[in-house]
Amino acid sequence: MRVLVTGGAGFIGSHLCEYLIEQGHEVICLDNLSTGRISNVAAIRHHPRFQLIVADIREEDLLSELIRQVDHVYHLAAAVGVRLIMEKPVETLEVNTFGTEIVLKHASKFHKKVLIASTSEVYGDHNEFPLREDSTRVYGPTTVRRWAYAASKALDEFLALAYHQERGTPVVIVRLFNIVGPRQTGRYGMVVPTFVKQALMGQSITVFGDGQQTRCFGYVTDAVEALVRLMEHPKSEGEVFNLGSDEEIRIIDLAHLVKEKTGSASPIVFIPYDKAYGPGYEDMHRRVPDLTKVRTWIGYRPRLNIHQILDHIVEYYRQNPWD
Ligand code: UDP
Numbered sequence: 001m002r003v004l005v006t007g008g009a010g011f012i013g014s015h016l017c018e019y020l021i022e023q024g025h026e027v028i029c030l031d032n033l034s035t036g037r038i039s040n041v042a043a044i045r046h047h048p049r050f051q052l053i054v055a056d057i058r059e060e061d062l063l064s065e066l067i068r069q070v071d072h073v074y075h076l077a078a079a080v081g082v083r084l085i086m087e088k089p090v091e092t093l094e095v096n097t098f099g100t101e102i103v104l105k106h107a108s109k110f111h112k113k114v115l116i117a118s119t120s121e122v123y124g125d126h127n128e129f130p131l132r133e134d135s136t137r138v139y140g141p142t143t144v145r146r147w148a149y150a151a152s153k154a155l156d157e158f159l160a161l162a163y164h165q166e167r168g169t170p171v172v173i174v175r176l177f178n179i180v181g182p183r184q185t186g187r188y189g190m191v192v193p194t195f196v197k198q199a200l201m202g203q204s205i206t207v208f209g210d211g212q213q214t215r216c217f218g219y220v221t222d223a224v225e226a227l228v229r230l231m232e233h234p235k236s237e238g239e240v241f242n243l244g245s246d247e248e249i250r251i252i253d254l255a256h257l258v259k260e261k262t263g264s265a266s267p268i269v270f271i272p273y274d275k276a277y278g279p280g281y282e283d284m285h286r287r288v289p290d291l292t293k294v295r296t297w298i299g300y301r302p303r304l305n306i307h308q309i310l311d312h313i314v315e316y317y318r319q320n321p322w323d
Contacts, residue, residue: 002026004070006057006103007077009036011184012117012176016074016224018044023228025049028066032056035080039323040183057099060106067106072231073114075103078153080119083189085149086277096152104163104171113170115231116160120177120244120287121150130290133175133240140282147282157240164238172236174227177244177289180309181220182316183323189277192217195255196310196317199264206269208276211252214286218244219304219312229298236297242289245302254306261310 003020007013008029013036020027026049029041033054044050055062057077067073077099079085079092100116107114123131124138124147137154139147163169186194198205226243230236249257255268273281294300304312317323 001072002028002070003072003074004028004030004066005074005076006030006099007036007075009033009038009040009052010076010080011040011181012179012220012224013074013076014040014183015181015220016076016227017041017050019221019224019228021047021050027051028053028070030055030057030066031077035084035185035188057095057102060102063102064106064109067103067112068110070112073103073107073112074117074227074231075100075114076117078117080188083187083277086145086281089145089148093148093152096149097155100156101159104159104169107171108163108167108169111169113172113231113237114160115227116156116171116173117227118153118157118173118175119150120175120242120289122154122157122175123287124150125282125284127286129286130246130288131242132290133242133293144280144282146277161238170237172230173240174230175240175242175289176218176223177242177287178215178217179220179223179244180217180313182313184220185323191215191251191254192310192313193317195258196262196313199258199262199266200314200317200321202264202266204269205255205259205266206271206276207252207255208271209273209283211255211270212250212285213283214248214250214288216245216248216288217306217309218302219309222302222304226294226298226300229300230294233297241294241297242291243294243300244289244291246289246291247302247306248286248288249306257306257310258314261314
């Protein structure tokens, strides 16, 4: 099969491209290298079934032509990471909404199946757990910038479902929950690579707020395998799935665990949110997915727990300290 992966040189995208190549597919990777990196696809760069195109998803003619040529589209290109959103809200909104609109329009025109990578952020600051695909969304006001990301991804979901319902476009939506692994960069604020690098370099480990907030961290190779199975499931059209892990950990405990795994002497320090992100930031206190649906549909089981995940990531950054 021929597939297009938008955002294919990003963290998750590059693992997805590798997995698709391994599965025997022909892969076109489209990336504007804004947060993606050529080094992410170094292992497959010269593979005969892999092609890298450096361009923006908002280049509509190119997108249209690429979608015409392929069987499936994995749409991962997006502005991601809390820091990026806080720093560049206009670009976040534009890429996340116009980009998806173009992908859906042409997927619809050529009737190609498209998987929209969405995010757990769409649930907002919920206080009922675990989060089910049909849970309501709880957002702060539009004057608080962090909600722009959640709103832009929710709009993508509405649009994808509208295309499906009104025009029969084959779409599947997957909400990713804190996916981590090798090649994820800490530059845009993600906590796991940040803590691991701080610990390995002997710098202070920066816990934002009081560290009592929790997250569930899923491993990237578990996630990409599931993305492909959801895409290839004959009945997944028009469906929304949570994907990740449901093993919950407090951020303060994550900091201690990273310290232990790295054998680091780094101190753990607490940074107030307004110092970390600028004024007016609201963090999610908890985030736990209900994975019943993805388990039932494709028998999904995360293979690695948080200890094994951190072992892999620590090992990766020991080998690639510059990454
Ligand atoms: N976080 C932290 N220190 C850091 C980076 C992040 O304590 O250096 C916290 C952040 O405030 C949040 C959690 O870790 O509560 C996860 O942050 P991340 O940006 O990885 O993901 P998200 O907030 O999107 O879940």
